[in-house]
Amino acid sequence: RKEVEQDPGPFNVPEGATVAFNCTYSNSASQSFFWYRQDCRKEPKLLMSVYSSGNEDGRFTAQLNRASQYISLLIRDSKLSDSATYLCVVANTGGFKTIFGAGTRLFVKA
């Protein structure tokens, strides 16, 4: 079993739609959680950190459920520019060792 698992998709949604991604992790000792965005043939870039209480950044909302060991990302009012691969990232205590999920591909269509 992979340490971090994501649905690879692709998710095909129209502009304006709301879409949600989930990610599960196996190491209960994991301490830090992130969502990264990766555009085609580019490097990953941080989208948002995931706080225990959940957090929101504009159209993006991240949630953490430690009991069930999953992280979610909700995108509201999807834009064409949201088309990308979204990577779930989990870090151990100390944060120096991170595990990346394989990513979920999103296509937003006009």
Next chain:
Amino acid sequence: NAGVTQTPKFRVLKTGQSMTLLCAQDMNHEYMYWYRQDPGMGLRLIHYSVGEGTTAKGEVPDGYNVSRLKKQNFLLGLESAAPSQTSVYFCASRIRGGAWGTDTQYFGPGTRLTVL
């Protein structure tokens, strides 16, 4: 600030050849990482370093060596390249510690390596 830079951007090797990938960061970060990314596999950690002069193995270290002689540089070496090492290689760095939400990794643009 240039952030994280990688050299070269592209390279084609023949089986058995050797090469070194260079990663440089100008953010004074303590931690540096080398990943490889293959289709459907996501990023896999090859080696990492928590400070100058220290290195450690990640998830897929076989066939690679690393050195961190200077804080700003992290080198990844392939002693005898194999077709299985065809991949995109990303370097990343981050600060040590840091408040919640600031402990993010910053990535270089990647090196696309093909081994024939």
